[in-house]
Amino acid sequence: MLRKGSTWGLIMVFLLAAVLSGCGGGKDSAASGQEGGEAAKGGDAPKEKVQLSFWYGWTGPEAEALEKLIKKWNDANPDIQVKGLSQSDYQKQLTAITGGNPPDVASNFGQDVVPWGERGAMMPLDDFIRKDNVDLGDFVPAALSSSQASGKTYALPIAMHVSMLFYNKELLEKAGFSGPPETMGQLKEYITKLSIKEDGGKLQQLGLWPGVDAYTFSYAYGGSYYDADKKQVTPDDAGVKKAVEFGKGIWDQFGSKELDRFASGLGQYMSPQNPFFTGKYAMTIDGEWLPTFIKQYAPNLKYGIAPIPYDESKPDLKDPGNVTTSVFYIPKGVKHPEESWKFLKWMADPEQMAEFTAAIGNLPTRTSLQTHESYKEVPGFQEFLKYSSSPNLHSFPATSFSTEYMTEFSNQYNAILRGDVGLDEGLKRVKDKIQPLVK
Amino acid sequence: MIETVSAAPPKRRRGWTRKEWHYFWLGLVFASPWIIGFLVFTVYPFFSSLYFSLTEYDLFNPPKWVGMDNYAAIMKDRNFYKSISNTLFMAFISVPVTLFSSLLIALLLNFKVKGIRYYRTIFYLPAVIPGVASALLWTWMLNPDFGLVNIFLRWAHLPDPAWLLDPRFTKPSLILMGLWGSGAGALIFLAALQGVPQTYYEAAQVDGANWWHRFWRITVPALSPIILFQLIMGLIGAFQIFTESYILAGGKSSGGALGGPGQSLLFYAVNLYQEAFINLKMGYASALAWILFVIVMLITLLVLKTSKRWVYYGGE
Numbered sequence: 001m002l003r004k005g006s007t008w009g010l011i012m013v014f015l016l017a018a019v020l021s022g023c024g025g026g027k028d029s030a031a032s033g034q035e036g037g038e039a040a041k042g043g044d045a046p047k048e049k050v051q052l053s054f055w056y057g058w059t060g061p062e063a064e065a066l067e068k069l070i071k072k073w074n075d076a077n078p079d080i081q082v083k084g085l086s087q088s089d090y091q092k093q094l095t096a097i098t099g100g101n102p103p104d105v106a107s108n109f110g111q112d113v114v115p116w117g118e119r120g121a122m123m124p125l126d127d128f129i130r131k132d133n134v135d136l137g138d139f140v141p142a143a144l145s146s147s148q149a150s151g152k153t154y155a156l157p158i159a160m161h162v163s164m165l166f167y168n169k170e171l172l173e174k175a176g177f178s179g180p181p182e183t184m185g186q187l188k189e190y191i192t193k194l195s196i197k198e199d200g201g202k203l204q205q206l207g208l209w210p211g212v213d214a215y216t217f218s219y220a221y222g223g224s225y226y227d228a229d230k231k232q233v234t235p236d237d238a239g240v241k242k243a244v245e246f247g248k249g250i251w252d253q254f255g256s257k258e259l260d261r262f263a264s265g266l267g268q269y270m271s272p273q274n275p276f277f278t279g280k281y282a283m284t285i286d287g288e289w290l291p292t293f294i295k296q297y298a299p300n301l302k303y304g305i306a307p308i309p310y311d312e313s314k315p316d317l318k319d320p321g322n323v324t325t326s327v328f329y330i331p332k333g334v335k336h337p338e339e340s341w342k343f344l345k346w347m348a349d350p351e352q353m354a355e356f357t358a359a360i361g362n363l364p365t366r367t368s369l370q371t372h373e374s375y376k377e378v379p380g381f382q383e384f385l386k387y388s389s390s391p392n393l394h395s396f397p398a399t400s401f402s403t404e405y406m407t408e409f410s411n412q413y414n415a416i417l418r419g420d421v422g423l424d425e426g427l428k429r430v431k432d433k434i435q436p437l438v439k
Numbered sequence: 440m441i442e443t444v445s446a447a448p449p450k451r452r453r454g455w456t457r458k459e460w461h462y463f464w465l466g467l468v469f470a471s472p473w474i475i476g477f478l479v480f481t482v483y484p485f486f487s488s489l490y491f492s493l494t495e496y497d498l499f500n501p502p503k504w505v506g507m508d509n510y511a512a513i514m515k516d517r518n519f520y521k522s523i524s525n526t527l528f529m530a531f532i533s534v535p536v537t538l539f540s541s542l543l544i545a546l547l548l549n550f551k552v553k554g555i556r557y558y559r560t561i562f563y564l565p566a567v568i569p570g571v572a573s574a575l576l577w578t579w580m581l582n583p584d585f586g587l588v589n590i591f592l593r594w595a596h597l598p599d600p601a602w603l604l605d606p607r608f609t610k611p612s613l614i615l616m617g618l619w620g621s622g623a624g625a626l627i628f629l630a631a632l633q634g635v636p637q638t639y640y641e642a643a644q645v646d647g648a649n650w651w652h653r654f655w656r657i658t659v660p661a662l663s664p665i666i667l668f669q670l671i672m673g674l675i676g677a678f679q680i681f682t683e684s685y686i687l688a689g690g691k692s693s694g695g696a697l698g699g700p701g702q703s704l705l706f707y708a709v710n711l712y713q714e715a716f717i718n719l720k721m722g723y724a725s726a727l728a729w730i731l732f733v734i735v736m737l738i739t740l741l742v743l744k745t746s747k748r749w750v751y752y753g754g755e
Binding site: 091094097098115116119120121260261263264265332403404407411414415418420429433 | 497498499500517518582583584601602604605606698700701702713716717718719
């Protein structure tokens with residue numbers, strides 16, 4: 001009896017061990033089985049069939065637009081089949097790459113490219129680009145630069161975003177303005193006049209939310225965040241400082257307590273209660289997707305789109321802006337880099353880029369597409385497409401430490417606005433923390 | 440010496456019989472899934488994180504040995520101190536408050552009234568709801584404009600704070616959310632309460648002890664081991680608080696910076712996550728984890744040490 005019992009025990013343990021160790025290997029065998037099966041199906045194909053996995057961050061209708069393109073590719077390329085997966089948590093890509101089982105192509109935010117690329121998580125694409133003669137000159141410089149560092153291109157920007165000034169026409173008229181503000185000085189005046197207090201100083205309407213976007217205004221003042229030649233981070237740059245001062249000036253006009261109270265009554269961004277749609281904000285700085293949202297949530301809103309105001313003493317800095325991108329890249333350690341590249345390149349081709357960006361209401365990163373007819377129907381795109389060729393657009397300097405730099409900058413910017421720290425001291429803190437990371 | 444030992448009554452024979460060895464191996468075999476899991480998923484990561492804490496490691500390149508540099512940098516890191524003070528606030532305010540409310544609920548649920556089973560179920564329900572779902576639920580409850588909490592406060596003519604938007608109120612918001620879940624702790628207290636022998640109370644009553652005396656002299660000492668257990672688990676939980684802050688002061692929506700308004704919800708684990716998975720500083724984050732481990736261990740030891748004075752175990 002005992003002997004029998006122990007034998008069973010051992011069998012149990014072996015079974016468990018097999019199950020546990022099988023977890024790792026299981027995926028591989030399943031995947032190869034799938035590949036084998038499909039290869040057998042398409043027996044006529046001269047080359048062995050390759051299955052690529054493609055992780056993207058879009059969801060819902062935007063993901064559907066992407067799946068449509070994937071289907072188009074699959075129909076045209078029976079030997080390279082792509083399987084899309086909506087995976088909006090980009091940290092999962094990190095785990096997959098370090099675990100040695102990465103997706104073959106993936107999407108990400110432009111700001112992650114150089115931090116990840118310089119550390120070796122992304123495959124440099126330069127050899128492919130040279131071999132296939134991809135014309136990088138067609139890409140908007142500010143968009144492409146966020147994917148490049150030390151002479152390497154780690155990703156191709158597939159869509160870009162830039163902010164402009166949105167204004168509520170009715171509210172501006174009511175305050176006696178016939179058009180949007182053009183300079184930073186005028187903007188300040190507008191904000192004061194467009195902010196309305198009632199019931200003993202309770203804020204009812206705000207000209208512009210003061211904490212919004214220090215990067216955009218920094219470029220309006222000719223600021224820069226990094227001196228590549230001197231290898232110095234420059235949060236204390238004169239232009240950056242002016243932008244922070246500008247935000248602080250509006251903030252202090254109302255104070256943290258009143259602004260918190262006001263903000264607490266504001267509705268959800270993606271809803272008809274968006275404060276700009278309801279007239280709680282007379283103006284807002286926002287991206288090219290907003291007109292599409294307005295069409296959906298507040299079709300009766302009378303609004304205008306204007307360039308970001310510029311510093312009156314620097315008229316050559318007209319039409320400034322902060323560019324952010326969405327990119328496609330090939331992770332380190334993929335099994336079929338050639339095929340991954342073929343798919344990525346195809347996605348970034350003008351035709352596909354136009355179809356995808358028009359469907360999701362994002363800006364294309366290719367200058368040749370700025371007059372493309374597929375954007376005719378997209379609300380607000382005439383203004384935004386024109387704006388995206390402005391020479392004064394910049395993206396946050398792409399370095400291996402840019403994620404930390406932006407986080408620390410935004411933390412200190414908030415602390416400065418709230419008066420927890422002085423302006424100079426706050427910016428110095430950013431410099432002290434980030435400068436040691438420069439290599 | 441040796442004589443006396445061998446002369447002493449043989450507590451244990453020298454060596455095991457075959458049968459005993461057999462059972463020993465059999466036991467090990469049956470326990471092996473756990474033992475293997477423990478070695479692979481706990482012991483190995485434990486020591487490798489200690490090693491990583493002494494290196495510069497970004498996940499993709501081999502770790503580079505830097506000695507104590509990470510620890511030295513942490514000592515100069517403003518976010519580290521900010522996160523420590525936020526976390527200590529939760530540990531020293533939220534834990535006692537939740538403990539007290541659990542005990543209070545348990546006492547109420549111990550009354551023999553009609554339908555008590557339903558009350559017990561209702562109070563335990565929040566503990567079944569996953570952290571993410573309850574955090575999302577509370578963002579609505581605490582919505583300053585149309586949240587239930589502020590509707591009630593306005594009705595009562597009390598000040599209605601901006602809760603999750605105002606740095607002064609973010610942590611109290613979290614404590615409020617924690618109170619909602621005190622049913623879980625109450626259940627454990629309730630079980631213990633029912634184990635207190637009725638004879639004690641009867642004897643005390645005969646001696647003329649009033650309600651307070653009976654509570655303070657019988658109930659509390661009888662529950663003290665449970666209070667100790669809940670206190671320690673609560674403290675450990677407070678030091679690892681993450682979900683609520685991550686959901687309420689969300690990463691993606693606020694442009695990557697975690698920690699909420701004025702970094703008022705930058706807790707230790709949130710800061711650690713940010714360093715590890717956003718800034719890709721695994722070595723630095725491992726060092727943070729080890730400092731947390733030491734802090735939690737010290738506090739637990741301290742609590743255990745003082746507990747000798749206030750915890751009574753049955754039969755002592």
